[in-house]
Amino acid sequence: MNEFEWVPPRASVNAIQVDALFYSMVGFTALVCAGVAGAIVYFCLKYRLGSKADRRQLGRRYLPWEFSWTAIPLIIAIGLFFWGANLYFDMFRPPADAQLIYVVGKQWMWKFEHPEGPREINDLHLPAGRAIELVMTSQDVIHDVFIPAFRIHHDVLPGRYYTEWFTPTTPGRYHLFCSQFCGYAHAEMGGTVTVMPPADYAHWLARGNPQPSMAARGFRLFVEVGCSGCHGENAAVHAPKLAGLYGSVVHLSNGTTVIADDRYIHDHIVMPGSQVVVGYRNLMPSFKGLVTEDEILELVAYIKSLEPGERSAL
Amino acid sequence: MSVATSAPRNYLTEGTSIRSWLLTTDHKRIALLYLVTITAFFVVGAIAMALIRLELMVPNGTMINAEEYNKMFTMHGVVMVWFFLIPSIPTVLGNFLVPMMIGARDVAFPRLNLASWYVFVTGSLFTMAAMVLGGVDTGWTFYTPYSSLFSNGHVILTIVGVFIVGFASIFTGLNFIVTVHKLRAPGMTWFRLPLFIWATYATSLILVLATPVLAITLAAVALERLFHVGIFDPALGGDPLLFQHLFWFYSHPAVYIMILPGMGVVNEVICCFARKRIFGYEFVAFSSLAIAFLGFLVWGHHMFVAGQSIYSSMTFSILSYMVAIPSAIKVFNWTATLHKGSISLETPMLYLLGFVGLFTIGGMTGLFLASLAIDTHVHDTYFVIAHFHYIMVGGMVSAYLGGIHFWWPKISGRLYSEFWGRVAAGLLFLGFNLTFFPQFIVGYLGMPRRYHVYPPEFQVWNVLSSAGASILAVGYVLPLFYLGWSFFFGPEAGPNPWGATGLEWRTPSPPPRDNFDETPIVTEEAYAYAAPEVAGG
């Protein structure tokens, strides 16, 4: 049952690019190490104590050597930096049309939500050939989404949203690991990423229990936990309306402005008083503990779905 | 020359009661106190390591359970980092050699030096108590909010211990800085100092400047754990990344605390056994200071995927590449020193040539981790484990053992078995590579660190690694026996068995209480080895 592996499977566009850099550096490293080791062995043999090797010309002209082995590594280092930094920068620029998938890590499981509705635990199904963007948060400690076949890694922090994106290329089943130590069952906090041809993926989405979309679930929560009592269409309370909020610029009572992104909405739900919108008093209670991180994601998805001038998209 | 009449009084025979050892202010005796203490801790850390490697022989090991495994790697990390590696060369070889190499009678503050050992022992009692009472499972990095709010282990007790030993580090560092500045013998200018002194001086700067930051950070974790005030808790507005910044501000330079003194030992040993002056003295000297300085500018490379700003990551990445430059300078200069030398491969030389090779691999793989894109894949995998063990074990422990062998005749006044010494050095090199090289591969395959179970396709590499660890263990145990034997029964060494230069070799072995009968006067540069006779030239 032990398949023997030399190299990890390569299943994303990013993996190909990272491997190119990695193997170039392996070659360079092998060259340097062989050079140093070769020189040491050669000198140890040739200049062993009592050998008849010529030891004259022990001049002190060492500056040219020093400068060359300072300057050459410097140039190589800068080159390597730019190569790696360039790839890294791209890893933080998801294409605008990337498909979003929401991820919540908690001790010791991963929850995934597809906007179309399906929810998964520790398993993630993805279509091949399409840019995927994971929007990730944690419910307790720091976790880390690590998918070796995609050469991608990012920590998942409580109270924040981070994203990582990739384009799976090759259908297959790949490991998913938590790689930030998170307690007792850290080593078991993993799962399988299944990359499928797009048609199969569409089929998979449609199959099984038809689930309402994330935004629809968010709307249900919006009513159930009482958000609509103040933020709803006919609410008597003077609370900011949420249509068109997502992505807009919000003016706060302390004179600053923020972009209303996932993090802003999240913080508002669990810590309402921290950023009060100008013109409003802070009346909102904290919903910390009343809604879980994945429910907050659903609320965010709902608020996101509200177009300006609309009260309810559903 | 110690002729076998009545043995001259030396620091070992100057009072033999327990009390005379426990109240000594002699830097050489304090070095021996530290030697015994950290050897004991090395054994503790190594036992934890043995359990880890045994558990990882099979993909679903059941020898120890998840909780025990988590406690084992935490114990291995905490003990090896703070109770062995950081004190190792500075407190043993540094304490023994710094005053002698600069021609001083003692360090500047001998009582502070003794206090350092007591503080160290006190701190270790706390941490050991935590281990005995049930252990701690956070990993040696104590990442918040896991350590501050979630872990059930004895986090506070462990942290208190580490906090206290920090002061031992600070005392040692402060002492060396002042000693090197103020107690050099007449004629011992900065550029006549042995390079071990430059390296130790650079290390001391890091000890003094970085350790307080760790102390206060750990205090904050303890505070958070006791009272949950939100310093690092996102739910209360805290920022877990603040912990990581402060922790790595110490713990990255701490890597240089571990490796710089090792580099210092390399200079001494290679010059001695190549019978040649170091190539490019000034460059090697200043590269030590450059490493100590740059080492403070790179901590963020531990946080490339932790949620740090990407612009910050880029800054830290390029600064990390800059550290490679002084490291490369050192490796090339050591190699060049061998050119046209007269080389003999005694035990210390074997250890230290091993160091150069392993450090080169460790340093080069550091470039992979400094590369943003590659780190995004190998972060927190066994690739990282392999990399830093190449530096800390392949590098530092080799240098430490090589240094112990090199100065053993000075410390004990006796010689050890050259045969067994070479065997141990060879086993260490072989065992080390077999243990850790497979970890580069399994790391790139994607095996995360701190996993006690793993997918079966990683097993081959783990079995190789565990097999290597058993060879490594033999390499560690052997010196305990033959050095122990030599201490009591070895043949007398005489003041300078290697024919080395350096002031420490100009005094009897073992040295008298005040090191020198009269203050030496220095008239020449370091490593003034006579030009080798050109046989038939």
Next chain:
Amino acid sequence: MRHRRWPVAKSEPLLAHQFSDRTQQVEADSLGMWVFICTEVMFFGALFTGYALYRFTYDAEFRLASHPVSFLLGSVNTGVLLTSSLFMALALHAAQRGDRRQLLGFLWVTAALGVVFLAIKLKDYSDLWDHGLVPALHFAPDLPMPPRAQLFYVFFFFMTGLHALHVLIGVVVLLGLSWLAYRGRCSPADHPTVENVGLYWHFVDVVWVFLYPLFYLMGRSS
């Protein structure tokens, strides 16, 4: 006090065996003190960094949260510490001239000002306790507080508390030193000891000079 005859220093100050002369010993002690101060800077520095991070992140909240902190007590305390530093400097001057009577007087004034500082600090803390603004022990503000107020007060007590601990240690050391001076162990040749204690005391003052604007001066204008 002033009628007492001062005992005469009986011997030259001790030269420890590792030093070859007096100058070397004095310079080593002084350098050791400066290096220790470096360590102290980094010790407080970690907290200043944490403060900077949260001040940047929650600027408005921190301003609001700082209102109950007494501007008056903080400013008076700054004056007290600055004055104590002056007397410490004068004490060194007296030691250099070998004027033990003045030395003793100045040391006592310095220590007394340290005690005054601590007393005012205590008053400051107890006022905040009454407002329920002591995190961990008694955090139930009786004033409207922004959400991150607790974080502000964590840093307030952590940093000023650590500083107060340093003042306390300083006072003890000053009293010890004045006892030595009283016993006649402070001849002009002993002034380096006074100088090193002074370095520590002035450093504690320097820390306060930064704590004062960070905790007592912010948000005063609004």
Next chain:
Amino acid sequence: MKPDEHVYAVRAYLGVYAALVGLLMATVAIARLDLGAGNAVAALVIGAVKAVLIVLVFMNARFSPPASRVFAGVGFFWLGILLVLTMGDIVTRGWVPSAGE
């Protein structure tokens, strides 16, 4: 160091003390004005000036041997490293690169 070098120092000590008290009063006055972010900057600049005066005159760093003078600055320099690189992260964390194609 030679004691006679700063026996005359009383005048310097008193002068610096006067300056420190003056700066304290200035900082109190400025705190009452509304300068926005300028308040914090002014208060910290005044604090830094006070610290420099204390180090140079009260602590006699002017007359210390070179090594001591270097170490007087080293601690603050290293604190600068810690502050600048940490805050560099905090300040730029919100800067998100524009979406790729």
